[in-house]
Amino acid sequence: MSEDFGKLIRQARKIKGYSQRELAKILKIDFTYLSKLENNRADYAPKEDVIRGLARNLDIDEEELIYLAGRIPHQEEELLKQHYKSMPALFRRMRENPEFAKQVLQEVANTEEK
Amino acid sequence: MSEDFGKLIRQARKIKGYSQRELAKILKIDFTYLSKLENNRADYAPKEDVIRGLARNLDIDEEELIYLAGRIPHQEEELLKQHYKSMPALFRRMRENPEFAKQVLQEVANTEEK
DNA sequence: TATTTTAGCTTGAACAAACAATCAACTTAA
DNA sequence: TTAAGTTGATTGTTTGTTCAAGCTAAAATA
Numbered sequence: 436m437s438e439d440f441g442k443l444i445r446q447a448r449k450i451k452g453y454s455q456r457e458l459a460k461i462l463k464i465d466f467t468y469l470s471k472l473e474n475n476r477a478d479y480a481p482k483e484d485v486i487r488g489l490a491r492n493l494d495i496d497e498e499e500l501i502y503l504a505g506r507i508p509h510q511e512e513e514l515l516k517q518h519y520k521s522m523p524a525l526f527r528r529m530r531e532n533p534e535f536a537k538q539v540l541q542e543v544a545n546t547e548e549k
Numbered sequence: 550m551s552e553d554f555g556k557l558i559r560q561a562r563k564i565k566g567y568s569q570r571e572l573a574k575i576l577k578i579d580f581t582y583l584s585k586l587e588n589n590r591a592d593y594a595p596k597e598d599v600i601r602g603l604a605r606n607l608d609i610d611e612e613e614l615i616y617l618a619g620r621i622p623h624q625e626e627e628l629l630k631q632h633y634k635s636m637p638a639l640f641r642r643m644r645e646n647p648e649f650a651k652q653v654l655q656e657v658a659n660t661e662e663k
Numbered sequence: 664t665a666t667t668t669t670a671g672c673t674t675g676a677a678c679a680a681a682c683a684a685t686c687a688a689c690t691t692a693a
Numbered sequence: 694t695t696a697a698g699t700t701g702a703t704t705g706t707t708t709g710t711t712c713a714a715g716c717t718a719a720a721a722t723a
Contacts, residue, residue: 454671465711470673479708498637505626511640512619521654523612526625528657539653540635543642568697579685584699593682668721677712685704
């Protein structure tokens with residue numbers, strides 16, 4: 436589990452003024468599990484549903500939280516398949532050349548008209 | 550499982566002149582499982598190891614086959630986490646605007662000096 | 664002020680569900 | 694009559710979550 440995933444959800448929970456038990460109840464998960472998530476003590480990332488539940492109730496962007504957890508949103512799997520021939524290059528390039536990654540992501544962020 | 554994953558590995562196997570049993574033996578998987586993979590009858594994508602084994606023995610690019618199977622190579626998970634804030638935009642943009650996707654991927658492919 | 668609640672949190676062990684692969688039985692073509 | 698391939702049922706493994714037990718600090722109570 437990501438180092439910052441736990442930090443982020445704990446912080447967000449506190450801002451919302453929930454105790455772990457309160458939030459866990461809303462999400463219908465065990466509060467001890469939420470504790471583990473906040474401490475990055477869960478061996479594996481939660482399921483997408485759980486992550487989305489967290490995001491919704493904590494006013495975090497759902498997709499962002501999914502990526503932060505090290506998952507890829509289910510709906511994007513199609514994209515991977517469709518572009519399977521060029522994806523490896525894209526990812527390798529972004530990994531090996533952080534400047535490039537920054538540039539591409541910047542570009543996308545800019546052209547986005549929210 | 551991807552529509553073309555099965556087709557691709559079956560085709561590649563035939564080119565190599567293997568029967569399902571022969572190839573399965575090399576990969577140390579059950580030949581009936583290989584059959585299912587070729588027919589896209591396996592409910593879930595194989596593990597990364599199995600995909601890599603297939604790719605190696607069938608002269609397919611390992612990463613490409615992983616993406617085609619709808620998975621993301623383990624080593625790339627870090628990248629997702631690192632850029633969790635901008636990834637959603639990138640993927641959404643690529644999904645919603647195939648032209649954009651093409652362009653970005655082209656660009657990467659071109660600047661790659663193999 | 665010492666003592667007992669209580670509210671919030673953490674952790675290892677146990678468990679359940681989802682996922683990945685095999686087994687047993689069959690079909691077909693050669 | 695065997696070599697190749699398919700399929701539904703079953704099983705094994707990994708992943709995701711809960712359970713049982715306990716810790717700590719701050720309030721309440723004596």
